[in-house]
Amino acid sequence: MRKFVSEHQSPYLDLTTEVSDILYRGHSQFQDIIVADSKEFGRMLVLDGVFQTSIKDEFMYHESIVHIPLFLHPNPKKVLIIGGGDGGAAREAVRHPEVESVTMVDIDGQVIELSKKYFPEISKAILEKDPKLTVKVGDGIAFMREAENYYDVIIVDCSDPVGPGEGLFSYDFYKDTFKALKEDGLFVQQTESPFMHRKLVKDIFDCVSDIFPITRLYTAFIPLYPSGMHCFTMGSKKYDPLAWEPNRKRTFPTKYYNEGIQKSAFVLPNFVKDLLYGEKER
Amino acid sequence: MRKFVSEHQSPYLDLTTEVSDILYRGHSQFQDIIVADSKEFGRMLVLDGVFQTSIKDEFMYHESIVHIPLFLHPNPKKVLIIGGGDGGAAREAVRHPEVESVTMVDIDGQVIELSKKYFPEISKAILEKDPKLTVKVGDGIAFMREAENYYDVIIVDCSDPVGPGEGLFSYDFYKDTFKALKEDGLFVQQTESPFMHRKLVKDIFDCVSDIFPITRLYTAFIPLYPSGMHCFTMGSKKYDPLAWEPNRKRTFPTKYYNEGIQKSAFVLPNFVKDLLYGEKER
Structure with missing residues (x-):
């Protein structure tokens, strides 16, 4: 089954990338954290649903x-x-x-x-x-x-x-x-x-x-x-x-x-x- | 029902915006054409699924x-x-x-x-x-x-x-x-x-x-x-x-x-x- 991560860039705009794997999904004291291997941007860090950084950019x-x-x-x-x-x-x-x-x-x-x-x-x-x-x-x-x-x-x-x-x-x-x-x-x-x-x-x-x-x-x-x-x-x-x-x-x-x-x-x-x-x- | 238009920016990446209305959807001799009022970019022209232009940018x-x-x-x-x-x-x-x-x-x-x-x-x-x-x-x-x-x-x-x-x-x-x-x-x-x-x-x-x-x-x-x-x-x-x-x-x-x-x-x-x-x- 294909997997994706999305960011709601605004209430009306979503950026969605396919991921080969979600490596980590959890909560710290402060925020939700996802680490995923995306097919577009390489490995990505997502905090509270917001794309923070990627290997590619x-x-x-x-x-x-x-x-x-x-x-x-x-x-x-x-x-x-x-x-x-x-x-x-x-x-x-x-x-x-x-x-x-x-x-x-x-x-x-x-x-x-x-x-x-x-x-x-x-x-x-x-x-x-x-x-x-x-x-x-x-x-x-x-x-x-x-x-x-x-x-x-x-x-x-x-x-x-x-x-x-x-x-x-x-x-x-x-x-x-x-x-x-x-x-x-x-x-x-x-x-x-x-x-x-x-x-x-x-x-x-x-x-x-x-x-x-x-x-x-x-x-x-x-x-x-x-x-x-x-x-x-x-x-x-x-x-x-x-x-x-x-x-x-x-x-x-x-x-x-x-x-x-x-x-x-x-x-x-x-x-x-x-x-x-x-x-x-x- | 909410309506959206999406572009597959790559095989692994989609950009999706909510639209209030799709004003035109048809085919010319050369390509598929959509005109939609998007909530993020204003009115947009989409040709063969690719976002061509928007009022906002x-x-x-x-x-x-x-x-x-x-x-x-x-x-x-x-x-x-x-x-x-x-x-x-x-x-x-x-x-x-x-x-x-x-x-x-x-x-x-x-x-x-x-x-x-x-x-x-x-x-x-x-x-x-x-x-x-x-x-x-x-x-x-x-x-x-x-x-x-x-x-x-x-x-x-x-x-x-x-x-x-x-x-x-x-x-x-x-x-x-x-x-x-x-x-x-x-x-x-x-x-x-x-x-x-x-x-x-x-x-x-x-x-x-x-x-x-x-x-x-x-x-x-x-x-x-x-x-x-x-x-x-x-x-x-x-x-x-x-x-x-x-x-x-x-x-x-x-x-x-x-x-x-x-x-x-x-x-x-x-x-x-x-x-x-x-x-x-x-």
């Missing part, structure tokens, strides 16, 4: 959320990842020679354990106990509240703003993120699709703009996610991605990211500019 | 396939559109003041008639009998065979390379396209997704590279299409999009296109470069 997401902020910062030594339990963001962050420490705080230890078991390629840095990496199971919101003037780059690699990820999309959280960053620090968060989640994208952009002197949005192609057009919101205290020039040589190969993408990711279609900055005749 | 496709080649050419007077029966490409092309004539050749007159009836926003230039526009119902391949040294820009706005669109993805067709263009002409074709249709994208790129001195690929976000990551292949006799500088002022507003997109659309992620140019350590 995870590089597009993880390289976008990590390398763009880390190459914007001229000397990122201390990195904090909130969420990111699959380990993909940590894997990319430790590749930067400038990075001295990566602290990863995910609320759901079971996601971390399942990733180590089922996604060794993604959780590589965790599995291999990379000496730069510290993994903490805990509440990212509480962790952020305690941190002050410490991090160069913070990456909020969260799930959608329902369920455990909800508090990571709030004014107070962004205030604490600002406080946790050094005086030239910057943060980035995955913020869904500017095509499908217009209100969320606009609300977060306005909220971050209230707190950070520089707020920018960038996009990436992520086939697994609704509309395939995904965006990331960046708040920065000093460095503006629109003024970026190469500041050091990249010392490792990448599959999505390159120096052209570092700039072009911030070039927004007019309908996205209109959403963020108000409509003008363009 | 058609601007992303039509502006990408038209404005990028037309703004690359410094003085595009004569434009040919092969396919494009919905009229969206023609609508965008006639907006350029430099354009003197747009000839559109679609094999399926029924698609044109249904677009006039059900998609007046898209088929606007046809409906309003724009004086620059000539609409022909006929075989684009045969039409191209007869043309010589005449067009500045040719836009191949075709369906997938199965069914009536098949012959539009062939060496002979590209040879005829080269012949139909003036000595500084250029053409562009929609060529599916570099994430999902890797062999097709590579084969066409190599084929066009054999014929045209300059061959480039560019991408756009098209949520309705498989993976949301769509690409267009361009063959050009003289003008290189990588060397583009603004050559005239845009005189009309756009919703997707802007001068930043004209450049950034050609910035390719490494996995796409690797597909086209061979893998290197990046």
Whole structure:
């Protein structure tokens, strides 16, 4: 009998892929978890019915959320990842020679354990106990509240703003993120699709703009996610991605990211500019 | 009872949207045709089970396939559109003041008639009998065979390379396209997704590279299409999009296109470069 997993990308839109096997189906303290071998995307992680990552396209997401902020910062030594339990963001962050420490705080230890078991390629840095990496199971919101003037780059690699990820999309959280960053620090968060989640994208952009002197949005192609057009919101205290020039040589190969993408990711279609900055005749 | 339309984006992947109404379901001489009001994408055209266009995202496709080649050419007077029966490409092309004539050749007159009836926003230039526009119902391949040294820009706005669109993805067709263009002409074709249709994208790129001195690929976000990551292949006799500088002022507003997109659309992620140019350590 053929088996399928589906995501309700919206109340009116489903993406469904055939799977050869469902390897794990269970509940953690926080969410429903499915690990399945899909015929389209390879092995997939599904949390609360939402496709989180897949072997086939995870590089597009993880390289976008990590390398763009880390190459914007001229000397990122201390990195904090909130969420990111699959380990993909940590894997990319430790590749930067400038990075001295990566602290990863995910609320759901079971996601971390399942990733180590089922996604060794993604959780590589965790599995291999990379000496730069510290993994903490805990509440990212509480962790952020305690941190002050410490991090160069913070990456909020969260799930959608329902369920455990909800508090990571709030004014107070962004205030604490600002406080946790050094005086030239910057943060980035995955913020869904500017095509499908217009209100969320606009609300977060306005909220971050209230707190950070520089707020920018960038996009990436992520086939697994609704509309395939995904965006990331960046708040920065000093460095503006629109003024970026190469500041050091990249010392490792990448599959999505390159120096052209570092700039072009911030070039927004007019309908996205209109959403963020108000409509003008363009 | 709830109603849905689905596209099998691959043998293993379905995209399904709820529809409030199916307005038309029939067969032309060439293909199955559905017009439906979807709750996610607004009104949609479906040909042979493949989602062709929707009210909500058609601007992303039509502006990408038209404005990028037309703004690359410094003085595009004569434009040919092969396919494009919905009229969206023609609508965008006639907006350029430099354009003197747009000839559109679609094999399926029924698609044109249904677009006039059900998609007046898209088929606007046809409906309003724009004086620059000539609409022909006929075989684009045969039409191209007869043309010589005449067009500045040719836009191949075709369906997938199965069914009536098949012959539009062939060496002979590209040879005829080269012949139909003036000595500084250029053409562009929609060529599916570099994430999902890797062999097709590579084969066409190599084929066009054999014929045209300059061959480039560019991408756009098209949520309705498989993976949301769509690409267009361009063959050009003289003008290189990588060397583009603004050559005239845009005189009309756009919703997707802007001068930043004209450049950034050609910035390719490494996995796409690797597909086209061979893998290197990046």
